[in-house]
Amino acid sequence: MSGMQSSSMLGVDRHTAVLFVVGGFQFVIEADLVEEIRSLQGVEPIHWVESHPGLAKVTHVVHRGRRKFFVVDSGRYFQLPQSHSSRVLLLRRMDVGILVDGVDRMVEFGAVYPLPEAFEGAERSWYLGLTLLQQRLVPVVNSASFVTEEELAVLRSATHSRQIEAENESTKVQLVKDWGLRSGGHV
Amino acid sequence: MEDRITRTVGTLGLAGESRFRNRPDGNLVPAHSYVLFPLGEKRFALRAEHVTELARPDSLQTFPHATRLITGVLIRRSSIIPVCDIAPVLVGDAAPPRKYYLIAKRRFGDRWELTAIPVTGDCELSSAEMKPPPLMCKLPFYASGVLALDFEIVEVIDLDKLLNGEEAA
Numbered sequence: 001m002s003g004m005q006s007s008s009m010l011g012v013d014r015h016t017a018v019l020f021v022v023g024g025f026q027f028v029i030e031a032d033l034v035e036e037i038r039s040l041q042g043v044e045p046i047h048w049v050e051s052h053p054g055l056a057k058v059t060h061v062v063h064r065g066r067r068k069f070f071v072v073d074s075g076r077y078f079q080l081p082q083s084h085s086s087r088v089l090l091l092r093r094m095d096v097g098i099l100v101d102g103v104d105r106m107v108e109f110g111a112v113y114p115l116p117e118a119f120e121g122a123e124r125s126w127y128l129g130l131t132l133l134q135q136r137l138v139p140v141v142n143s144a145s146f147v148t149e150e151e152l153a154v155l156r157s158a159t160h161s162r163q164i165e166a167e168n169e170s171t172k173v174q175l176v177k178d179w180g181l182r183s184g185g186h187v
Numbered sequence: 188m189e190d191r192i193t194r195t196v197g198t199l200g201l202a203g204e205s206r207f208r209n210r211p212d213g214n215l216v217p218a219h220s221y222v223l224f225p226l227g228e229k230r231f232a233l234r235a236e237h238v239t240e241l242a243r244p245d246s247l248q249t250f251p252h253a254t255r256l257i258t259g260v261l262i263r264r265s266s267i268i269p270v271c272d273i274a275p276v277l278v279g280d281a282a283p284p285r286k287y288y289l290i291a292k293r294r295f296g297d298r299w300e301l302t303a304i305p306v307t308g309d310c311e312l313s314s315a316e317m318k319p320p321p322l323m324c325k326l327p328f329y330a331s332g333v334l335a336l337d338f339e340i341v342e343v344i345d346l347d348k349l350l351n352g353e354e355a356a
Binding site (some may be wrong): 032078121123 | 255257267269302
């Protein structure tokens with residue numbers, strides 16, 4: 001029988017977490033996994049990802065120094081169309097960001113309880129489990145599943161290919177211009 | 188404190204009871220008890236050994252997920268119990284508001300897990316014998332047989348088939 005024994009995933013130690021909101025639902029993510037919480041300034045939409053199967057959840061990028069973060073729209077990811085993003089959480093060590101409706105506050109949580117087996121959908125990868133915050137069960141998100149390593153490799157490779165294409169295109173344009181100048185303006 | 192309806196299956200001492208009955212052909216066959224539960228105007232049955240109690244509504248807690256028929260979870264006696272609303276499959280969207288939760292067991296591999304089934308009224312225990320469907324009648328994929336009561340034919344629900352969406356071929 002599934003009792004509320006704590007899951008071994010995070011043990012029963014107290015953890016500091018960021019409590020965030022998407023589509024009216026609360027979620028927690030371990031604070032150690034979040035590198036920065038920022039506004040939407042500098043968040044650039046990308047559309048080419050939509051053609052990649054399973055990657056339509058990646059809707060934006062954020063450049064931070066030399067790093068490029070691929071940003072997941074949490075509303076799409078959690079299938080909550082009524083979400084309205086206002087913040088982005090940049091995840092540590094992952095080059096991944098998540099768009100969220102809002103950041104509520106920092107909280108402490110203890111035991112993480114496994115999802116009942118009856119949950120058989122994508123939520124099994126979305127969450128590490130559930131935790132109790134003031135008698136409310138709140139999902140603890142699995143940061144590794146927003147964008148998997150394989151998906152990140154696809155995104156990086158596609159970005160690289162697009163950069164090369166863009167550079168080639170720019171070189172072509174420059175060559176055509178140069179040719180035009182040399183031939184007296186007749187291209 | 189959690190309210191409990193006094194007439195729970197557990198307190199009646201019939202949950203899981205299995206008796207043997209004489210058939211007309213002289214063979215002894217196990218007869219099971221069934222919990223009859225209403226969904227609107229229709230009643231359905233679950234094997235009593237799979238039902239642990241009938242409970243008043245607790246506060247349903249919800250979070251995003253992608254599993255069909257699950258509407259949320261309850262916390263009961265320090266357990267997280269998923270709530271599976273099977274009314275849309277059994278009677279469509281017309282079922283009246285659910286009043287109670289029938290807490291039933293589901294098997295997952297070698298483990299059993301509790302599941303709360305919202306029902307629309309009082310439940311009843313019956314020790315009728317389950318029968319195959321009448322000739323020329325095809326049972327829905329989720330029914331394992333029928334109980335022929337005095338004025339009523341009641342489908343016996345196979346919760347696993349129903350919740351796994353195992354449509355008959």
